[in-house]
Amino acid sequence: MKEKQPINSITNVNIGKQGWVDHISKNFNEEVGIDISNIPVCVFNVPKSISRFKPEAYVPQAIAIGPYHHFETHLYQMERYKVAVVKAFLNPDQVRSFGPLVIERLKKIEPMIRACYHKYLDLDDEMLAWIIAIDGLFLLDLFKHYGEMEPYIPKRLLHYDTLYRDVMVLENQIPLVILNELQMIINGDPDLLPMLIGFCEVHSPLKLTRDSSYSIGDTSYLHLLDLMYHLIVNNESHKHDSLETCHGERSNVMHNVPKKDHIIRGHMDEIIEMGQKLGKIRKFGKAISVMVSIPWDKISNLLGIQIRDKLDEEGDDHPRAIEINIPSVSSLSKYGRINFIPTNGGIRDAKFVSNEATLYVPVITLDTYSDVVLRNLVAYEVATSSSTMELSQYVDLMSGMIDTEEDVMLLKGKGIIEGNMTNTKIVEFFNGMNKLNESVKSNEIVEQLNEYYNRRLRIKVWKYMKKRMRGSRKVLTIVLTILACMLMIVYSFCEVYGCPKLFNKVT
Structure with a gap:
């Protein structure tokens, strides 16, 4: 009998009970001596309570970065282009020695990589290392050659705005500590933040702080989205004046x-003007109270009129x-x-x-x-x-x-x-x-x-009148219905018996 598939699986591969035991025992033995207590979880799944209003905004459209969406079929076509970008980013010697130079180094810090992700990654060490290596180096090249991807990714295949959009998706983040490690392996230079800050300046919807002091190899920022977030929130013109409140x-x-009810608010001027013309709001309010106190529900039932609230008609099917x-x-x-x-x-x-x-x-x-x-x-x-x-x-x-x-x-x-x-x-x-x-x-x-x-x-x-006219829509509907019925009766009577004074007709 087939084992039940793990919940929230990345690859949708059933590892089985024995596979799970082997995986856990391997991690238990290898992680001895590796301290991951100071590694914060920073790449989260977006909960449905947040994404329910526009779920497509929280997932990549064209390219997967990192393990969460890596094996989705509609994104997999970009893999060969990512590989092409990475091979162009490396020198020939680095391409030839890519396994021991990059993959083996990443496998040694595999517990740290897993600790950064909130979701369980049912990937073996080799697969996870290759995903992080290709996607991480692709990002490094993107930041280094920002806006110059034409030789490797044709515009007919991927619009660059879509690429930059996917890079900012929360579930598509690669932790900065891993990018710094890759930068050190390839270039021997951990100073990655200037490139990332330049990218954030172009794509941030809000102005960023100019006080972005950092040290070389700074890993206080967790990933690209975290960097943009703190540069936005910490942007403050005057830190010691009245803005503290x-x-x-x-x-x-x-x-x-x-x-809000745009229809009611849209007629606010007319309602207020009507009340001002009447002069005495209190008397007007009493008249409205009398109208509202009439048992319009019973009258509407007698007339066969069904009055339903707009909200009731829409129901709760849509959030x-x-x-x-x-x-x-x-x-x-x-x-x-x-x-x-x-x-x-x-x-x-x-x-x-x-x-x-x-x-x-x-x-x-x-x-x-x-x-x-x-x-x-x-x-x-x-x-x-x-x-x-x-x-x-x-x-x-x-x-x-x-x-x-x-x-x-x-x-x-x-x-x-x-x-x-x-x-x-x-x-x-x-x-x-x-x-x-x-x-x-x-x-x-x-x-x-x-x-x-x-x-x-x-x-x-306005608030006073709105309170007094709470039932005005129901009243208006019934009154107009009654008036329409009365007009039809008068018209029918005049058609049969004639109403010269009413219609100016000469009999």
């Missing part, structure tokens, strides 16, 4: 709310993104009279100045695959227990404020959003970003914005 102690939990409770950019600007100004720094420089009614936010550049980079950065931050969740909070803020293309156009006009991504794609991206961790607490920006916005007289009037 933007990243100080966080005490208020963001409230989860579904996407719904949850966002923080904050007005949209257009609402903040139009009704709250809040201005938006780009900062010269990073996400820690974001702040709201109430006496200026101004929100300062960093510039974000959104190009073809910037959404993939941001999604994987946030996924990595969530997976890292030691992270401060600052990037997630920034993305939550932007997702809460951006609901429509009007919001995007306003931020583009202010110079806060740049790049060639279309307005529609930007809206889809931010509206598809779920608030990932309910325990994440807000910085003061959200609280200050909501407090300032809700103090506005116009907003108070």
